[in-house]
Amino acid sequence: MVTPVVDIHAHFFPRITRGQGAMLGSAGPWLRDDGDGTGQLMVGSDEYRPVEASLWDPALRVAQMDEHGIDIQIVSATPLLFGYRADPVVARSWARLVNDLALEMCADYPDRLRPLCQVPLQDVDRACAEASRAVAAGHVGVHVGTQVSGRNLDDPELERFLHYCAKEGIPVLVHPWEPVGADRMSHHMLQWIVGMPAETHLAILSLILSGAFERLPQELRLCFAHGGGSFVAQLGRADNAWHRRDLVRADCPDPPSHYTDRFSVDSVVLGDEALRLLVSVMGSERVMLGSDSPFPLGEEHPGKLVRGSAFLDDRQRTAVLGSNAIQFFDL
Numbered sequence: 001m002v003t004p005v006v007d008i009h010a011h012f013f014p015r016i017t018r019g020q021g022a023m024l025g026s027a028g029p030w031l032r033d034d035g036d037g038t039g040q041l042m043v044g045s046d047e048y049r050p051v052e053a054s055l056w057d058p059a060l061r062v063a064q065m066d067e068h069g070i071d072i073q074i075v076s077a078t079p080l081l082f083g084y085r086a087d088p089v090v091a092r093s094w095a096r097l098v099n100d101l102a103l104e105m106c107a108d109y110p111d112r113l114r115p116l117c118q119v120p121l122q123d124v125d126r127a128c129a130e131a132s133r134a135v136a137a138g139h140v141g142v143h144v145g146t147q148v149s150g151r152n153l154d155d156p157e158l159e160r161f162l163h164y165c166a167k168e169g170i171p172v173l174v175h176p177w178e179p180v181g182a183d184r185m186s187h188h189m190l191q192w193i194v195g196m197p198a199e200t201h202l203a204i205l206s207l208i209l210s211g212a213f214e215r216l217p218q219e220l221r222l223c224f225a226h227g228g229g230s231f232v233a234q235l236g237r238a239d240n241a242w243h244r245r246d247l248v249r250a251d252c253p254d255p256p257s258h259y260t261d262r263f264s265v266d267s268v269v270l271g272d273e274a275l276r277l278l279v280s281v282m283g284s285e286r287v288m289l290g291s292d293s294p295f296p297l298g299e300e301h302p303g304k305l306v307r308g309s310a311f312l313d314d315r316q317r318t319a320v321l322g323s324n325a326i327q328f329f330d331l
Helices: 018-024 058-068 088-106 124-137 156-168 190-209 235-244 256-262 272-282 304-308 314-328
Strands: 006-012 029-033 038-043 046-052 072-077 113-115 142-145 172-175 222-224 264-266
Touching (some): 006 172, 006 314, 072 088, 088 113, 088 124, 190 222, 235 256
Parallel strands (some): 006 072, 072 113
């Protein structure tokens, strides 16, 4: 039996109208479909990002998947839709809207498109309730940001949400959101090129150095997008700091490299040597195919890097391309 190829990191943006987006205020996000296969992500009356129709058109998306040899996509909402700064009551209704639209988008291709839900993380009780509702309705996991209004994932309330996901068997994909230092990265897409990898690195180390992984159940299925950001490349620096400074190891009984078996990463590192390092550090069983499709900073030909990497043997390649994801998401 041939193992399906599964892309675990691909985004969608449902056909949210300006009126619906206004649920989050005058700068609420919505989709402008220009009718020619392109559109704009809008923030109120301002253009945020040009996009193509496969972001909201499932037939076009599946056609592109066929072109690239992708059997299944795990799709998650564009992080612009998180709504973490909204009133919790509003945010719960907003998450429900986005999640229900995700199910509608995937309904015609249930074997090809599998959605992740989003939750109002600013209120963990509501977040837990919505995660369970969405998973019962057909979502295969939850998609969260690296931080909520400046609170890292080791914040006691956010850690409580991760405990809940572990207890309920809900897989979690963590995506960088509102990177640190954004005010210094307003040009040349530096927020995405520099800020996003640093933000993900920060999220992982926050969980490690705070001792959160000592408290969280081993059963927690946690995956970080973009290859874990700069974490793998800077792991030696983190280990060195742990060994040499008591401030670094105060809440963490083992060096950071000890915890690489507590989470997974996707393969969106966009270079063969970077992928080699990723697999070397994390192990092939902890890397899953991701593309960041259909955004232009993602992999132009999803799966090409993994398929073409000479250092992977057949078992490792099969694991990264699909079998790891099948197990992680209970597909």
